[in-house]
Amino acid sequence: MDQVPFQPQLVITEGQKLFLEMQQVGQKLQKKERRARDIKWKPSNDNSLKMNTDAATFEDGSVGFGFAIRNATGDVILAGACRSNKTGSSTYIEGLAMIFALTRTVEAGISNIHIESDSKCLVDGLHGRSLVEIQRDIIIEDILALARQANSLSFSHIPREANKLAHALAHSCRELFGTMKHKDGKPISHPDKNSRTVPMAIMFLVLCGFSFYLGGIFCSEKDKYVIQEVNKEVEPSKETAGGPLQIKAVTFPECSADLQDYTPCTDPKKEGEKFLFPGGGTMFPNGVSKYVDLMQDLIPGMKDGTIRTAIDTGCGVASWGGDLLDRGILTVSLAPRDNHEAQVQFALERGIPAILGIISTQRLPFPSNSFDMAHCSRCLIPWTEFGGIYLLEVHRILRPGGFWVLSGPPVNYENRWRGWNTTIEEQRSDYEKLQELLTSMCFKLYNKKDDIAVWQKLSDIAIRSLRLDTYPPKCDDGTEPDSAWYTPIRPCVVAPNQKYKKIALKSLAKWPERLNTAPERVADVRGGSDGAFKHDDSKWKTRVKHYKKLVPAIGTNKIRNVMDMNTLYGGFAAALIDYPLWVMNVVSSYSPNTLAVVYDRGLIGTYHDW
Numbered sequence: 001m002d003q004v005p006f007q008p009q010l011v012i013t014e015g016q017k018l019f020l021e022m023q024q025v026g027q028k029l030q031k032k033e034r035r036a037r038d039i040k041w042k043p044s045n046d047n048s049l050k051m052n053t054d055a056a057t058f059e060d061g062s063v064g065f066g067f068a069i070r071n072a073t074g075d076v077i078l079a080g081a082c083r084s085n086k087t088g089s090s091t092y093i094e095g096l097a098m099i100f101a102l103t104r105t106v107e108a109g110i111s112n113i114h115i116e117s118d119s120k121c122l123v124d125g126l127h128g129r130s131l132v133e134i135q136r137d138i139i140i141e142d143i144l145a146l147a148r149q150a151n152s153l154s155f156s157h158i159p160r161e162a163n164k165l166a167h168a169l170a171h172s173c174r175e176l177f178g179t180m181k182h183k184d185g186k187p188i189s190h191p192d193k194n195s196r197t198v199p200m201a202i203m204f205l206v207l208c209g210f211s212f213y214l215g216g217i218f219c220s221e222k223d224k225y226v227i228q229e230v231n232k233e234v235e236p237s238k239e240t241a242g243g244p245l246q247i248k249a250v251t252f253p254e255c256s257a258d259l260q261d262y263t264p265c266t267d268p269k270k271e272g273e274k275f276l277f278p279g280g281g282t283m284f285p286n287g288v289s290k291y292v293d294l295m296q297d298l299i300p301g302m303k304d305g306t307i308r309t310a311i312d313t314g315c316g317v318a319s320w321g322g323d324l325l326d327r328g329i330l331t332v333s334l335a336p337r338d339n340h341e342a343q344v345q346f347a348l349e350r351g352i353p354a355i356l357g358i359i360s361t362q363r364l365p366f367p368s369n370s371f372d373m374a375h376c377s378r379c380l381i382p383w384t385e386f387g388g389i390y391l392l393e394v395h396r397i398l399r400p401g402g403f404w405v406l407s408g409p410p411v412n413y414e415n416r417w418r419g420w421n422t423t424i425e426e427q428r429s430d431y432e433k434l435q436e437l438l439t440s441m442c443f444k445l446y447n448k449k450d451d452i453a454v455w456q457k458l459s460d461i462a463i464r465s466l467r468l469d470t471y472p473p474k475c476d477d478g479t480e481p482d483s484a485w486y487t488p489i490r491p492c493v494v495a496p497n498q499k500y501k502k503i504a505l506k507s508l509a510k511w512p513e514r515l516n517t518a519p520e521r522v523a524d525v526r527g528g529s530d531g532a533f534k535h536d537d538s539k540w541k542t543r544v545k546h547y548k549k550l551v552p553a554i555g556t557n558k559i560r561n562v563m564d565m566n567t568l569y570g571g572f573a574a575a576l577i578d579y580p581l582w583v584m585n586v587v588s589s590y591s592p593n594t595l596a597v598v599y600d601r602g603l604i605g606t607y608h609d610w
Helices: 008-038 090-107 120-126 138-147 160-176 200-214 288-298 319-325 342-349 386-397 413-420 424-440 460-464 520-524 530-550 571-575 595-600
Strands: 049-057 063-070 076-084 112-117 152-157 225-229 269-271 274-276 309-313 330-335 354-356 371-377 398-407 443-449 452-457 561-564 582-588 605-608
Touching: 049 090, 049 160, 063 090, 063 160, 076 090, 076 160, 090 112, 090 120, 090 138, 112 160, 120 138, 120 152, 288 319, 288 443, 288 452, 309 319, 319 330, 330 342, 342 354, 371 386, 386 398, 386 424, 413 424, 424 443, 520 530, 520 595, 530 571, 561 571, 571 582, 582 595, 595 605
Parallel strands: 049 112, 112 152, 309 330, 309 371, 330 354, 371 398, 561 582, 582 605
Antiparallel strands: 049 063, 063 076, 076 225, 269 274, 398 452, 443 452
């Protein structure tokens, strides 16, 4: 093999290129460092207060929260820190830090403030600009609910370099509050203390000096959080610069339970061996029962058996559906698998019907024209975005004459817009856009009071009159209306088949007569008829009597959630109707479509592929 001759000039040339590239990289790094040094916290231009919040995650799995409120001259008005054993995503933890800060701000009576955070995902979610997964995160709604208690409140994102004070406060919790404990009382293990390079004595001195800067003093004994209010009217100091530091001992309570064990949208209370869920969280500040009472005043059909089936999108822990169970309305509570993925499990353990689901790109696993009512209470679904495609899916599953209930933005924007971090013009535009979209889909405004607005889906005749050249157009016959197992949502209005005369809400028998009335759509099932329907019901009544002999717990409070894994007409659920339980009827995606019959008789279910 011939040896390649050594080329000194080529080596020199390549070396020079490499040197220039390294020099350019070094210059870019220096510029970046200089820019970072130049970024500093800036006071507001209108002499209002600014609050900075931040969170920190420690090696033992615990987290720290910190916040500071400063006036236009940079003086600290209020500051605090808290340590918690709550875990979750970074956005969730940053949200908890903001809730901690907002809670203390409300308690201090501060009602006009601008909040800054270095979590862009959180701020985008608060502005409604983030992805659906973040928008649906209930931590966003909890922050906005607290914000609504203020006269004027806004949010913005800042670089971390401009958030140093809150950042330092959050990290100071590591040393301030010592060892965290699990709920069982066992301490959370820390890294080996011998490995710490900063002696505790030095750290204590640093923190004391830092607290002097904040205008307060932190305690690190049994207390879990500290917060000290400073005079809002900053007076000139009468002491000389070398005067003695006056420190007053203050005792602070432990970090509140809502931050140690944070459960959104509910306020459980223990009485004896039971937990009570009044539903008094951010969704229903006066309790879910009063909320439903108001809704019943707006929709009388909720009282007389006209409305039997409902769906709650973005249900939280299903307090709304739980209250409706006691009123004879069976609700499918729908929640996504996000940071609060345990919500559905929590709802099921409460004995309330719930399933994982999200209105996104695929149809919901329900037949068309099935629910009597749909509900959204601050569920943060962008109804008017993407051509209103999410509303089109609600329209598909809601039967003619059914009701869609919306509470929260932009309803009642005239009185609520200040707490939504927006302007009244923007909220008016959002409401008008929503109303226009609903009208184009053959909805009419049925009733409205305070924060609740109710629209009613018009009759099938009005839907059939839609033209294909308008938006949204009437769907052609290309996709079966009831096809809902991994079927993409279509940007069109599903019109009922003209042969159906008795699927509208007003055409159905009222509950409980509805349960034993053979639905019109039973004739669509191969071999289906009124006689087959009655025979199926009779067969399951006999079987349930036998089942009860084998499983005596049926009919007692030991069995609450039941699933029929391969239902036909819902006969098994109908036979159990007098027992204190509910049944989720499942129809296989490969079986004849009988789920519409299940819903027509006032029961609930879903498609699935076992």
